[in-house]
Amino acid sequence: MSILGTRVVRAEDPRLLTVGGTYVDDLREPALVGAAHATFVRSPVAHARISSIDVQDAREAPGVVAVFTGRDLDISPSPPAPMVTAAMARPALATDVVRYVGEAVAVVITDERYQGEDAAELVMVDYDPLPAVVSGEDAVRGETLLFPEAGTNVAWTGGAEQLDEHLFDDCEVVVTQVIDNQRLAPAPLEVRSAACAWSDDQGQVTLWLSTQGAQAARDELQRQLGLEEGQLRVVAPDVGGGFGAKIAADPETAALCAASRRLGRPLRWVESRSENMIAMTHGRAQHQTVTIGGRRDGTVLAYRIEVLQDSGAYPRESSWLLPILTMNMASGVYAIPKVETAARSIVTNTTPLSAYRGAGRPEATAAIERAMDLFASEIGMDPAEVRRRNFVAPDAFPFQTPSGITYDSGEYAKALDTVLEAAGYPDLQEEQRRRRERGDPLQLGFGLSAYVEITAPDNAVGETGRVEVGADGSVTVYTGSSAHGQGHATAFAMLASDELGIPMDRIKVLHGDTAKIPKGAGTYGSRSLQLGGSAVHEASVEVVKRARHLAAELLEADEGDIVLDRDAGRWHVKGAPATAVSWGELAQQAEGDGGLAADSDFSEERPTFPFGVHLAVVEVDVETGAVRLVRFVSVDDAGRVVNPVLTEGQRHGGIAQGAAQALLEHMVYDADGNPQTGNLADYAFITAAELPSFELLPMETATPLNPLGVKGIGEAGTIGSTPAVQNAVVNAITHLGVRHVDMPATAQRVWAAINEAKER
Amino acid sequence: MIPAPFAYRRAGSVDEALSLLAEHGDEAKVLAGGHSLLPLMKLRLAVPEVVVDVGRLQDLSYVRDEGDAIAVGALTRHRDLETSDLLAREAPLLSHAAGFVGDPQVRHRGTLGGSLVHGDPASDLPAVVLAMGGTLVARGPRGSREIPAADFFQSLFETAMEPDELLTEVRIPKPQSRGWGFEKFNQRAIDWATVGVAVSGDQRPAIALVNMGGTPLRATAAEQALADGGSVADAAALAADGTEPPSDLSASADYRRHLARVLVRRAVEDARGRA
Amino acid sequence: MQVTIRVNGNNTTHEIEDRLLLVHYLRDVLGLTGTNIGCDTTSCGACTVHLNGESVKSCTMLAAQADGAEVTTIEGLAGSDEMHPMQRAFRENHGLQCGFCTPGMVMAAVGLLREQANPTEEQVRSGLEGNLCRCTGYHNIVQAVLAAAKEGGAR
Structure with a gap:
């Protein structure tokens, strides 16, 4: 029986549970003996010209080895995203102008960790304040420019150049809503960290980095540091979560490598959480205007979304990738005849934006799913029914959307029905009616969200895999994908084991070391299993093919007569199992000939499109506005499931993060660009006490686009749950006249919305 | 983040603590459980030159029945308040509220005295002690003095404690009536109270508010209305009278006033339900 | 100053800076890196260890305060068993x-x-x-x- 699809507990856990992982700060590598510590000096102001930096006092402080400013270190600026003017490039350390609170202006190197914080306080930077651009409106108005040479605060525009004034002409009902998809902090539990050691002749450098992609980090840093290809080795040890914010190498990393080279001494860097909250990239931050129109029978005829994407101070992926993904996924699971999208990305004096679990897709889903509820409410129809009427039909796949992308497979109505039945939808409606009738202070709300998302959107980039059988019959799997909690070591070993018939405990999975895996893309965009897993699968298939050839030679038989007994993990001639050869023997046989191994570089013809339906149930205390999430039911169909344990874990985590956006989390700035939620006491990171257990329902619709039939699952939970919870909050108080509550739906906001509705 | 350098001095007795405080004056801070002080020191919002650790003074950790009153040692931890049978019987408001301070780890370290002396108006226990009419006992070079809770909290993070004094005991008069109520409203369970309400008594209760001003406050108008025989709803409507709550990230002043009214009603109803 | 702390059943004695946090004593002085640091506001609990059998956040405690105490970290939880x-x-x-x-x-x-x-x-x-x-x-x-x-x- 195949191991695929079975519940296998994780191979990586015993170590993590008994001695803890080896994260960057835990490394005790010989190369790092005697390492000094780097502490960054960060701007306390949002926008200012730097008139001087006085490092004298800091240099004289105890334990200080050196203090470097941007002018001291030779680092090429990070270019902005493609299609953005080069005038918006970012220096590793600010030299002339700081553009957000938290931007690094200098780095202090000390013998001991504790000395760094003391000395950093002594670096005196003279800031000549400039007006801060914080709101989208201010940025667009452009009275103050972050990059005067660029002539504008608009970094990028996309989609419709001119809005179609006839888009909604055929509609009986048109609803418009302005939606704030608020700024979030990714906040992985492990902050950013790195350690760096150069060889004695400074020809080679090794960087241990908490990253989602060692190879991408290597390429970026080699360029910034002016290194030849092959000079930099990047190693990702255990990584304590990334959520999209550790995809690339951040500027601090380049500064660390440059400082280490200057000093001829290994360096370590671990930021504090208070730094992390303002200096690691943020996510979301889209201001949207959505308009939906259709007939009173529930048919949606047209939909428009206009996106204002806040890119923060320096445009990265945020400026184009996030709004493009939002626009691509604009119409969601619905067959809407006319869809119009338009986007602008602006720069503001805030922390730069980048990917955060979902990256542009949750924003699309939140918009269309709010719009569907608003439309349903306007025509007085049940939101489930409106959704059902507009779903893309199961026989319409592959389905090309008006945005021009092609969904591979889907069963949207089936997912909806499954969720409604499991949730007891009529009972929920009845309970809500009862509470409304008796004027219960604790009102019940339920919200739906039907989503489709794009996974492995950079399908053509592909992923590498290598499978090697050792002379002892053990297997090493190399992958360009890069786990930071997802469970690759388990899932990829299952894939190899399934093909090779070698037990999982004999299979080791390696990732995140450019010396061992020179080519790889990394883990992001819910791509790992479908691309990296497929590569491991293909390499395994190829190894079996080569082994068959070797076995035929050894056993002096036709290849066609050679059988792999997967249960025993041995090869024999058909009908003669007594004379068998082992994997180890075959590997020994292949030793002179490059070993028994195969490589694969797998890419998909198109991305895949997982989908699902989420239903959230909340209780709203209408006297205080407090919201409590009491139930959560979900179907998440990500194609074939290799290990339900892992997919469920991804769904749980995603749902919680989405619910956190809907109810609690918000990275807030004041009007002068000062972050107000710059630590974990102020930023409302969700805890176990705010969440219920989740009710997950299985569903698998295979994709034809890869041999495993799998789609991505890493981001789906977040994408679906956010609008489900938000819709549930509105639903609980809609009888009081409330039409919309922006996220996060904090108690105060809900209370204000109820009051406002009363006054209307 | 880590505290700025300081000198650590450990007191082996109350007298030793007092002499250390006398020696270092304003430059010293008293460290008990450390859950108010150390977070501030790590953020470098507090930068004492000397830290006097009184955490070993086990003789200041007790809950004792003294007839008319319960005496609680200043170094009694939240966890010990929460699990004290004596408090559960004689002053259940205090043990109940202690179970809502911070999180379990914080309650294993944080102390009643530390929480009171810190003078944070967003803290739960100062309001509880105020509602219960507690008296705080401070020892200094001039001996002991008793300070009624009503006089103890003077303004934001300011109390009646002198820099050379150590809080040693909190005396809680045994409540005359059985009723009590406690409401803590926050966004997440681990957050400080956006607004909190402690009610001691039932028919003519004392009502204290958390985070409705620079200090814990009595809701005197609401208390008076109840004492005059007014309805709970009418009295609760007066709960925010005379308060000047802060406006901050978690709540506007208006919202806090509204919450105070709702929570006082609920807490008084609970108190009467228990009576 | 000098502290003696019994960690996972072993007495450890070291000369430390007064301000050293317990978590750094465990991680940097003793090399017990299983205990992690996730924040600086006593919020995240990643640094939770047992002090005399009770859970505490080792980032909000001076090593000096643990002098003479018994500390258990994740490395010592299972004792001689494979796993707790x-x-x-x-x-x-x-x-x-x-x-x-x-x-x-x-x-x-x-x-x-x-x-x-x-x-x-x-x-x-x-x-x-x-x-x-x-x-x-x-x-x-x-x-x-x-x-x-x-x-x-x-x-």
């Missing part, structure tokens, strides 16, 4: 993903069961409010603690 029942329950219930919050979460969970041997789901949830996890949504952590309660996880 709580560690086993976390594995069997997939109660961890990236693993960073895990040592603190496990220590908090064991501490919770010591004080409440048979908690309800709600009690587990509020009992873990001082420990943040970004990966699991807490679902499987709660399942693990409930499962461990049945298997002697209070040990």
